[in-house]
Amino acid sequence: xxxxxTTFCGIxxxxxxxxxxxxxxxxxxxxxxxxxxxxxxxxxxxxxEDGPPIVNVNGPxxxxxxxxxxxxxxxxxxxxxxxxxxxxxxxxxxxxxxDYPDRALIxxxxxxxxxxxxxxxxxxIAETGCDGFELNFGCPHGMAERGMxxxxxxxxxxxxxxxxxxxxxxxxxxxxxxxxxxTNILGPAQAAKDGGAxxxxxxxxxxxxxxxxxxxxxxxxxxxxxGTHGGYCGPAVKPIALNMVAEIARNPTTHxxxxxxxxxxxxxxxxAEFIALGAGNVQVCTAAMTYxxxxxxxxxxxxxxxxxxxxxxxxxxxxxxxxxxxxxxQYLNLNYVTKARIDQDACIKCxxxxxxxxxxxxxxxxxxxxRVFEVMDDECVACNLCVNVCPVEDCITMETLTPGAVDERTxxxxxxxxxxxxxxxxxxxxxxxx
Amino acid sequence: xxxxxxxxxxAAGRVSQDTxxxxxxxxxxxxxxxxxxxxxxxxxxxxxxxxxxxxPTAIDIPLFIRQIATGTPEGAAExxxxxxxxxxxxxxVCPTETLCEQACVREAAEGKPVEIGRLQRHATDILMExxxxxxxxxxATGKTVAVVGAGPAGxxxxxxxxxxxxxxxxxxxxxxxxxxxxxxIAAYKSTEDFAQRELDWLLQIGGIEIxxxxxxxxxxxxxxxxxxxxxxxxxxGLGGVNALSLEGEExxxxxxxxxxxxxxxxxxxxxxxxxxxxxxxxGGGMTAVDAAVQSKLLGAEEVTIVYRRGQEAMxxxxxxxxxxxxxxxxxxxxxxxxxxxxxxxxxxxxxxxTEARDGKLxxxxxxxxxxxxxxxxxxxxxxxETPEALKLDGRKIAVDGAGRTSVAxxxxxxxxxxxxxxxxxxxxxxxxxxxLDIHATLAGAx
Numbered sequence: 001x002x003x004x005x006t007t008f009c010g011i012x013x014x015x016x017x018x019x020x021x022x023x024x025x026x027x028x029x030x031x032x033x034x035x036x037x038x039x040x041x042x043x044x045x046x047x048x049e050d051g052p053p054i055v056n057v058n059g060p061x062x063x064x065x066x067x068x069x070x071x072x073x074x075x076x077x078x079x080x081x082x083x084x085x086x087x088x089x090x091x092x093x094x095x096x097x098x099d100y101p102d103r104a105l106i107x108x109x110x111x112x113x114x115x116x117x118x119x120x121x122x123x124x125i126a127e128t129g130c131d132g133f134e135l136n137f138g139c140p141h142g143m144a145e146r147g148m149x150x151x152x153x154x155x156x157x158x159x160x161x162x163x164x165x166x167x168x169x170x171x172x173x174x175x176x177x178x179x180x181x182x183t184n185i186l187g188p189a190q191a192a193k194d195g196g197a198x199x200x201x202x203x204x205x206x207x208x209x210x211x212x213x214x215x216x217x218x219x220x221x222x223x224x225x226x227g228t229h230g231g232y233c234g235p236a237v238k239p240i241a242l243n244m245v246a247e248i249a250r251n252p253t254t255h256x257x258x259x260x261x262x263x264x265x266x267x268x269x270x271x272a273e274f275i276a277l278g279a280g281n282v283q284v285c286t287a288a289m290t291y292x293x294x295x296x297x298x299x300x301x302x303x304x305x306x307x308x309x310x311x312x313x314x315x316x317x318x319x320x321x322x323x324x325x326x327x328x329x330q331y332l333n334l335n336y337v338t339k340a341r342i343d344q345d346a347c348i349k350c351x352x353x354x355x356x357x358x359x360x361x362x363x364x365x366x367x368x369x370x371r372v373f374e375v376m377d378d379e380c381v382a383c384n385l386c387v388n389v390c391p392v393e394d395c396i397t398m399e400t401l402t403p404g405a406v407d408e409r410t411x412x413x414x415x416x417x418x419x420x421x422x423x424x425x426x427x428x429x430x431x432x433x434x
Numbered sequence: 435x436x437x438x439x440x441x442x443x444x445a446a447g448r449v450s451q452d453t454x455x456x457x458x459x460x461x462x463x464x465x466x467x468x469x470x471x472x473x474x475x476x477x478x479x480x481x482x483x484x485x486x487x488x489x490p491t492a493i494d495i496p497l498f499i500r501q502i503a504t505g506t507p508e509g510a511a512e513x514x515x516x517x518x519x520x521x522x523x524x525x526x527v528c529p530t531e532t533l534c535e536q537a538c539v540r541e542a543a544e545g546k547p548v549e550i551g552r553l554q555r556h557a558t559d560i561l562m563e564x565x566x567x568x569x570x571x572x573x574a575t576g577k578t579v580a581v582v583g584a585g586p587a588g589x590x591x592x593x594x595x596x597x598x599x600x601x602x603x604x605x606x607x608x609x610x611x612x613x614x615x616x617x618x619i620a621a622y623k624s625t626e627d628f629a630q631r632e633l634d635w636l637l638q639i640g641g642i643e644i645x646x647x648x649x650x651x652x653x654x655x656x657x658x659x660x661x662x663x664x665x666x667x668x669x670x671g672l673g674g675v676n677a678l679s680l681e682g683e684e685x686x687x688x689x690x691x692x693x694x695x696x697x698x699x700x701x702x703x704x705x706x707x708x709x710x711x712x713x714x715x716x717g718g719g720m721t722a723v724d725a726a727v728q729s730k731l732l733g734a735e736e737v738t739i740v741y742r743r744g745q746e747a748m749x750x751x752x753x754x755x756x757x758x759x760x761x762x763x764x765x766x767x768x769x770x771x772x773x774x775x776x777x778x779x780x781x782x783x784x785x786x787x788t789e790a791r792d793g794k795l796x797x798x799x800x801x802x803x804x805x806x807x808x809x810x811x812x813x814x815x816x817x818x819e820t821p822e823a824l825k826l827d828g829r830k831i832a833v834d835g836a837g838r839t840s841v842a843x844x845x846x847x848x849x850x851x852x853x854x855x856x857x858x859x860x861x862x863x864x865x866x867x868x869x870l871d872i873h874a875t876l877a878g879a880x
Contacts, residue, residue, distance in 0.1 A: 068475040070468070348539040351481030358481075371484065391478050392543065 002307035004300060006040065006315045008280040009173045009199040009258040011131045013040035013104040016315050017271065017299050020262055020283035021046050021108035021134060021177075024293075026082055028092035031105075035096070037293035038300060041104025043201075043283060046081035046136045047089055047125060049111045054083040060221035063210030063230060072290045074236035076208045078221060078228055080142045081110050086121075093128040105129070106175065110136040110148050113158055115165050122169045132173035135166060135197075137188070138204020140181050140231050150204065153179035156191035163195025173198040175260060178244075180237075181207050185244040189254045200248065201260035201283060203241045205231020234286035238264030242277055246326045249278025255323075266295075268302025275315065276322035333418035337407050338382040338398040340364075340375045346395040347373060353386035353396060361385050378408040439711075439733055443807050444687050446708040448733025454704045457731035461622045461757075462526070462552055470556045474503035477548045480539055485550060488537035490854070490863040491518035495534060499553055511561035512568045514554055519593045519866070520586055522562060522632050523615050524859045525555035526623050529720070531753040533859070562631070567638035574641075575599040577876045580663040582650055585613020586858045587669030587848025589636055590865030591872075595667075596641035598873045603663070604642060607649035613671055614849075615858060617696040620724040621704075622731070656821040660843055664879075665872045668831065668839070668846040669865055672856075673818030678716065678811060682774030691715060691725035691812035698728055710808025713737045714783050716771055717812030718748035723755070725810045726763045737763045738804055742770040742788050742795060766804075770797055774809070782806050817850055827852035837868030845872055 004015040018041035019025050019034055026045040034042055048054055056079055065074035082089055097105045107130045111117040122133060137153030144151040152158045159176060166174045176192035178185060180203035192200050207229045209219040219227030241263025248254045261279030265271050266287040274282050287295050303315075312318050342353070342365075349371040357365040364379035365386060375386075382398060390396045401407060403416035423430050439448055449457070465473060477499040485495040493514050501510035514521035528534075530551040538547035561568070577600045581588045584606035592602040610616055612629040637644075648654050650670060659666045675690045677683060687710065701707045709732040715722045718741035730737045739758065741748055745767045748755060759765060766785075773784040782805040786797045817830055825832045825840035830852040837845040847864030854860040 069472050348543040349480075349484065350478045350539040351483075352478060355481035367482075371482075 002304045002312060003314055004040075004304060004307075006281050008104075008260065009132070009175065011041070011104045011106070011173055012102075013281070014102060015040035015296075015300050016275065016281035016303075017041075017296050018043060018104060018106070018260070018281060018283045019288060019293075020285040021106075021136065022285040022289075023077075023079060024285060024288050027084065027089075028096055031092075031096050032099070034288075034293045034296075035100045035103050038296045039103070039293065040281075041106065041131075043106040043108050043134050044089065044093055044130075046108040046110045046139070047086060047121070048081045048109075049117060049121065050086045053085055054080045056080055056083050057223050059223040063219075063221040063227075065210050065234075065236060072234060072286070074208075074210065074232055074234045075286050075289065076205065076210050076221075076230035076232045078141050078230040081108075081136070081139070086124075090125065090128050093125075093130060097129040097131075104131050106132045106134050108134045108136050108177070110139070110143060113147055113152055113162060118162060118165045119169045122166060126170055126172060130172070132175060132198070133166060133170065134175040134177050134201060135162060136177050136204075137162075138177045138179040138202075140179060140205060140207045141229060150179035150181050153177075153188055153204070154182055156187045159188050159191040160195035163192055163197045167196035175199040175201050177204055177262075178202040179204045180240060180244055180263075185247055186251050186254060189248045189251075189257065193254055193257050197257070199258035199260060199280070201262055202248075203237065203244055203263045205233045206237055206240065208232035233264065234290075235264045235266050238266075238270060242273060245274060245279055246277040246323065249320055249323045250326050268299045268306065271299055272303060272306060272318065273322075275318050276320070277326070278320040278323050280319055281315075330421040333420055334424060335415045335417065335419050337401040337405075337414050339377050339380050339401065340382065340384075340386050341397050341399045342373055342375060342386075343395050343397070344372065346392050348392055348395075349373070350391060352389045352391065356385050356389045380409060439735055442711055444708045444710045447705045448709060448711075449705070451705055454732070458621050458625070458704060458728075460625050461620075462555070464559055465552055465556045470502060470507075470553065473549050473553055474499045476540060477503070478539060484537035484539065485534040485548075488533045489517075490533070490857070490860045491521075491524070491866070492863075493517045493521065493534075493554070495550055498557060499548065499550070502553055502557055507557045507560040508564070508566065508568075510553075510557035514558060515561075515568065517866075518859065518862050519590050519636055520615070520632060520858065520862050521554055522558035522635075523586070523624065523629065524862065525551050525558055526628065527615070527619050528857070528859050529751045529753065532751045562635055565635070567635060569593075569597055569639055571596055571639060571641055572599040574601070575876065577601070577664045578603070578662075579665045579667060579872060579876075580605065580659040581667045581669060582654075582659070583607070583613060583668070583670035583848070583850075584611030584633070584644055585669055585671050585848060585861065586615060587671075587851075587861035587865035587868075588613070588667065589633065590862040591667045591669060591845075591847065591869040592642045592865075593636055593639055594866050594869035595872060596639045598869070600641070600664075600873065600876065602642045604644045605648040605650075605654055605659075606644055606646050607652070607670065607673075609646050611644055611646075613669075617699055618692060618721070618724075619699070619858075620695070620728055621699055622728075624699075650821070651819055656823065656841070656844065660841075664843075664876055666844045667837075667865070667868055667872065668824075668844065668850060669848040669861070670818070671849045672815035674816040675811065676814040676816055678771055678774075678813065680771060680774050682776070682778065682780075683811075685774055685776065685778050685780045687780050687807060688774060688809040689811070691717065691721045691810040692815065694725055694810055695721065695728065698732075704732065707732060709734050710806065711735045712804075712806050713808045713810065714804050714806040715739045715810045715812055716783070717741065717810075717814070718743065718750060718767075719812060719814070720750050720754060721815075722810075722812035723750045723758045723763075725812055727758050727761050729808070729810070730761050730763055734808075738766055739763055740766045740769050740771070740783075740785055740804070742768070743790075744768055769802070770795075772797065772801060775803060780807060780809060783809055815849070815856075820850075836871035837864055838871065 006016040021043040139149030143149040261274030498510040498513040535547040541547035615629040769785040775782040845868040848861035
């Protein structure tokens with residue numbers, strides 16, 4: 001069986017599944033249960049300055065988006081950082097780390113953007129025996145209004161500055177948690193690296209309103225008739241997170257910076273995808289909040305099975321394997337020609353492919369009076385919409401035309417040699433093809 | 435309470451009140467709200483959906499299911515009812531397994547169709563519980579139409595005519611409206627007096643008067659109606675029943691299944707309704723199944739349906755056959771009745787096995803006798819005496835696609851008219867379409 005032991009920026013844990021800094025990791029009771037269930041590590045709920053405790057709302061903190069049968073697809077929250085006294089958290093962290101020395105225990109931290117504040121708190125937290133720090137530059141609600149969280153994460157100069165303060169203060173690994181509420185994730189990632197960060201973790205939650213109550217005309221979650229944007233997470237945000245992770249992993253100047261992948265990880269497969277795109281481990285929150293800590297057992301067994309099947313013995317062997325295949329549009333091979341193929345035996349004749357293609361795409365599927373749906377190769381641009389809307393798995397697939405075949409739509413013979421936009425005659429800045 | 439399952443003869447009270455209530459509870463109970471959402475989510479919203487084509491009233495099924503799924507069941511109900519004003523009853527009694535649900539692509543995909551009938555019931559129940567009637571009449575036309583029969587065809591016709599501003603008088607032979615919805619159909623398919631509630635709800639459109647206990651040929655003549663009204667629609671169903679033509683058929687406890695079903699539907703207390711210990715039902719349609727299953731539910735010990743052809747030829751759907759067998763009814767096929775035993779006091783029925791020879795059904799010499807203390811005949815219904823002026827097509831009133839009979843100004847639909855299956859939903863479609871043709875005709879004449 002594959003060895004899931006992972007060393008992420010110098011921190012070793014028995015598996016790559018960490019619980020993200022969030023409500024599930026707010027106190028000793030939960031974290032002990034998490035470790036008993038098998039989680040490899042925990043990023044403790046964000047600690048703030050010593051002093052009067054943080055105050056949370058006393059109404060709903062979460063809003064949700066559901067799919068069929070009320071499956072939770074997306075969750076948002078307006079909860080702030082830990083609302084328990086700093087010393088209580090530190091005492092609990094000390095006890096937990098002592099009892100679970102093999103697990104990763106990371107302290108998430110958020111204090112005002114002042115050098116003294118960071119330099120004062122980190123040594124105090126380090127006394128717990130924690131394995132590293134995660135700087136919370138991500139929370140988009142509440143704390144950001146006070147100049148913390150994503151208010152820092154949206155300004156690369158601040159990220160670099162605070163990261164440097166922290167690195168000057170501690171020998172422990174420093175992970176910088178990034179907010180996705182930016183136009184380009186590379187700026188913050190580069191800033192973290194420039195500040196000396198040992199790793200980045202992303203994504204934090206996305207600014208969101210989950211729904212509007214049409215009776216009260218208030219956004220959800222609603223507090224006394226009003227709502228505010230909360231941080232969106234869960235399965236719905238995974239594609240956004242995957243892209244941001246991949247961007248950092250493939251960008252020449254940030255390539256190699258360890259990444260802790262976060263954002264909608266719900267199954268082992270999600271985790272494997274993040275790892276393939278360059279994440280050294282993953283952090284999970286919504287899936288645990290939806291189903292409880294036990295899900296880690298499926299994640300561990302699923303990842304192990306898949307790695308065994310693929311012949312991978314260590315998680316590091318998988319990290320970044322898909323990164324070379326992430327490229328810019330301009331480098332995609334325009335001589336790669338596919339056509340949709342409908343398996344008539346599998347087809348249940350719902351006609352969704354037809355409606356989608358006829359109404360919203362390229363009118364490339366025909367429908368006979370007895371509901372036989374067929375692809376017209378001379379119209380099919382291979383957009384894949386029919387594949388995506390077909391309710392039957394593998395009923396519609398994309399067939400690659402072999403070189404020498406004629407694309408009936410364009411009348412052109414499929415070329416063996418790849419050619420992309422950079423050499424295309426329609427591109428004014430094309431360089432001549434070799 | 436003691437149950438008298440084994441009392442001989444035809445006796446009431448074979449099972450307790452509690453058992454009767456449980457036995458005759460809703461066959462397809464209403465969805466809980468979340469169940470409905472889950473069921474609705476299974477619909478693929480097919481293009482040019484096969485279920486719509488399979489529905490005789492062409493309800494836009496994917497649309498109404500999507501309306502349920504998006505939290506607007508009232509809108510869903512309106513989508514249903516604008517095509518089929520008796521959508522509530524059809525949701526309960528339609529053989530969906532041979533109509534919309536058979537055509538459902540998920541039936542093809544996984545043998546488990548979207549439960550269209552139950553979803554339709556969910557939507558229509560919600561609207562009717564709110565006592566909302568979503569349709570209004572257009573400006574009065576001053577035209578009058580006579581409708582004969584307050585069954586599904588007549589009611590659908592009357593409602594659509596009323597919507598178009600015509601004034602309608604329905605002449606109903608019985609003391610109560612609803613037709614087979616009220617007097618036919620197994621009780622477990624239409625619980626809590628649904629047929630009457632639906633009738634009352636339907637009449638909220640206004641412009642429809644029902645005159646009860648007035649039948650064609652019995653003080654009412656077609657020519658008289660033609661004189662008094664601008665148009666006539668005939669939807670009186672099938673008033674007669676086929677006979678076995680066997681000696682002893684007049685014996686006590688040899689009766690028509692339709693009469694038994696009607697008595698059962700009208701009974702205030704089912705424990706007071708007598709049923710035999712050993713019941714034989716002759717026939718292979720829905721009526722045979724309804725009579726057999728309900729006999730069993732009333733506590734008959736042995737119930738046998740005997741059908742003269744093979745089981746695949748039964749007009750009762752596979753679902754209905756399975757239901758009968760699941761309730762403990764035995765189905766014997768390829769046997770035709772040849773004798774009523776007991777010399778006037780019924781003791782059994784003798785059957786001869788049948789065979790198909792050269793495509794014709796032939797009775798063999800091999801016979802068997804089933805002991806019986808009650809026999810129900812369910813071998814088909816026939817048109818009662820009809821005005822001579824009407825041309826017949828086979829044994830039913832001949833009509834064209836729009837429901838026009840051979841007599842100008844007279845339309846017909848439902849079971850009494852030729853063409854289409856004898857189903858509530860078909861009757862509704864025919865009544866509705868005839869109304870549209872009557873409306874077009876009357877508009878052209880003015």
